Amino acid sequence: MAKITAIIPTFNESECIQKALDSVSFADEIIVIDSFSTDSTVKIVKSSKAILLQRAFDDFSTQKNFAISKASHNWILVLDADERINENLKKEILLKVTNPKDIVGFTIYREFYFLEKKIRFSGWQRDKVIRLFHKEFCKYSGKVHETITVNGKIGVLKNKIQHFSYRGFNHYVEKLNHYADLQAKELIEKKKFITPFHFLLKPFIRFFIHYIIKLGFLDGFRGFIISVLLGYGVLVRYIK
Numbered sequence: 571m572a573k574i575t576a577i578i579p580t581f582n583e584s585e586c587i588q589k590a591l592d593s594v595s596f597a598d599e600i601i602v603i604d605s606f607s608t609d610s611t612v613k614i615v616k617s618s619k620a621i622l623l624q625r626a627f628d629d630f631s632t633q634k635n636f637a638i639s640k641a642s643h644n645w646i647l648v649l650d651a652d653e654r655i656n657e658n659l660k661k662e663i664l665l666k667v668t669n670p671k672d673i674v675g676f677t678i679y680r681e682f683y684f685l686e687k688k689i690r691f692s693g694w695q696r697d698k699v700i701r702l703f704h705k706e707f708c709k710y711s712g713k714v715h716e717t718i719t720v721n722g723k724i725g726v727l728k729n730k731i732q733h734f735s736y737r738g739f740n741h742y743v744e745k746l747n748h749y750a751d752l753q754a755k756e757l758i759e760k761k762k763f764i765t766p767f768h769f770l771l772k773p774f775i776r777f778f779i780h781y782i783i784k785l786g787f788l789d790g791f792r793g794f795i796i797s798v799l800l801g802y803g804v805l806v807r808y809i810k
Contacts, residue, residue, distance in 0.1 A: 674722035675703030
């Protein structure tokens with residue numbers, strides 16, 4: 571049977587890292603790549619069977635590629651600390667890596683939860699990511715919203731990752747600010763010219779897309795808050 575290395579990137583994830591570790595306990599190896607957390611994340615990881623690696627954070631792709639280079643096994647399962655693998659997805663993963671045929675990576679859809687409730691719209695209804703792949707054929711690229719460059723065929727899993735991305739307003743804003751920092755640096759490197767359009771219209775356009783076009787209003791109050799904060803994230807990016 572093919573063996574799997576699960577990789578979990580962390581920074582101050584003490585509230586949720588244990589559940590993430592538990593959900594990938596079926597993996598033959600677990601690597602946590604930590605960006606020098608200042609809470610109890612490291613202590614929790616050290617008390618588990620996971621291998622702890624620590625490295626200063628520069629961007630998401632470099633961090634994950636570093637962890638992949640340390641993996642003992644060819645099949646890689648990447649999970650964020652705020653995500654969970656349920657029993658059905660676990661069984662499907664084990665089945666697919668045992669007999670992948672000519673497929674070198676698998677796309678997995680995600681169920682998005684906000685303030686303890688499943689979000690059905692707001693742009694998250696078709697959210698999917700490549701998280702299970704053979705390391706010889708796949709590599710991360712991109713500094714902010716990292717993507718995987720794949721040399722081969724990609725399959726799709728039926729079961730979904732549960733994504734508990736934002737545990738509250740403050741946590742949401744912290745993540746938006748972190749992404750805004752990275753996106754701002756990327757814009758500076760590309761020497762992008764910022765105009766009043768970016769400050770006045772682009773945040774509203776992002777809100778409109780998620781709340782109206784992507785049916786965020788059907789998620790009620792949560793859909794409205796998500797759409798407002800996504801617009802805010804765009805504004806902060808250009809301010810930075």
